[in-house]
Amino acid sequence: AQTIHQWPVAEIKAVGSPLSLGCTIKGKSSPNLYWYWQATGGTLQQLFYSITVGQVESVVQLNLSASRPKDDQFILSTEKLLLSHSGFYLCAWSLGVGGRSYEQYFGPGTRLTVL
Amino acid sequence: GDQVEQSPSALSLHEGTGSALRCNFTTTMRAVQWFQQNSRGSLINLFYLASGTKENGRLKSTFNSKESYSTLHIRDAQLEDSGTYFCAAEIYGSSGNKLIFGIGTLLSVKP
Numbered sequence: 001a002q003t004i005h006q007w008p009v010a011e012i013k014a015v016g017s018p019l020s021l022g023c024t025i026k027g028k029s030s031p032n033l034y035w036y037w038q039a040t041g042g043t044l045q046q047l048f049y050s051i052t053v054g055q056v057e058s059v060v061q062l063n064l065s066a067s068r069p070k071d072d073q074f075i076l077s078t079e080k081l082l083l084s085h086s087g088f089y090l091c092a093w094s095l096g097v098g099g100r101s102y103e104q105y106f107g108p109g110t111r112l113t114v115l
Numbered sequence: 116g117d118q119v120e121q122s123p124s125a126l127s128l129h130e131g132t133g134s135a136l137r138c139n140f141t142t143t144m145r146a147v148q149w150f151q152q153n154s155r156g157s158l159i160n161l162f163y164l165a166s167g168t169k170e171n172g173r174l175k176s177t178f179n180s181k182e183s184y185s186t187l188h189i190r191d192a193q194l195e196d197s198g199t200y201f202c203a204a205e206i207y208g209s210s211g212n213k214l215i216f217g218i219g220t221l222l223s224v225k226p
Contacts, residue, residue, distance in 0.1 A: 044216045088156055102212045103163040109156045
C-alpha cells in the first residue's frame, strides 16, 4: 500500500526566514507529485507539479520553489518567507504517464504560520 | 480562465436527511474528483469520475461531461459526514495534470 508522509506537521516561522517542507511517497515508483496551498478557510490551489526526478513545473508563482531530488521525494522551499505564505500545504501523488487514471491522493499536510 | 463553480457554499442537515452538492465547469476536463476535508485538514478521496455515476454507501456522484457538471448526493446523513466537501476538475494541459478546486461546501450535520 502507498503511504505519503509530510514533514514537519506544523511550523511557526518569522517573516524573512527560510523554509523547507518535505514530502515522501512510499510504495509507488515514478509517481507524479504535486504541491498545493490552502489559505485558512479557503480552497486548494495547485503550486507545482513533477513527473520525474529533477523536473518540476510551476503552476502558480507564490515566491516559492520546489525540487524533486529523488523519485519518492518532493521538497517545497523559499529563502524568504512572507506573511502571505501562511496556510496549509499539501503534497499529493498520482500514477505517472501511462497510468490508468490520474486520481490524486493527498498527504496529511503541513500547517505553516508566518509571524 | 478555467473555472469551477461549486454550490452551495454551506449546508446544514439533520441526521437521516440528505441533499446534493453541485459543481459546474467552464472548461474542458478529463475527470472530476470529490473530496471530504475533515477537521484535521486531511483530504479523503470520495470519487474519481471520468464519466457516468458511482455509488459508495450513502454517497453517489455523477459526472455529466457533455453538460459540464457534477453532483454529489448524500443520503441518510450522519454526524461524521460533517466537514468541507470539494469538487476538483482534472485538466490535462501543457503544464501537466492540473486539479482546479471549487470553493468547497461546508456541511454541518446536526442531531
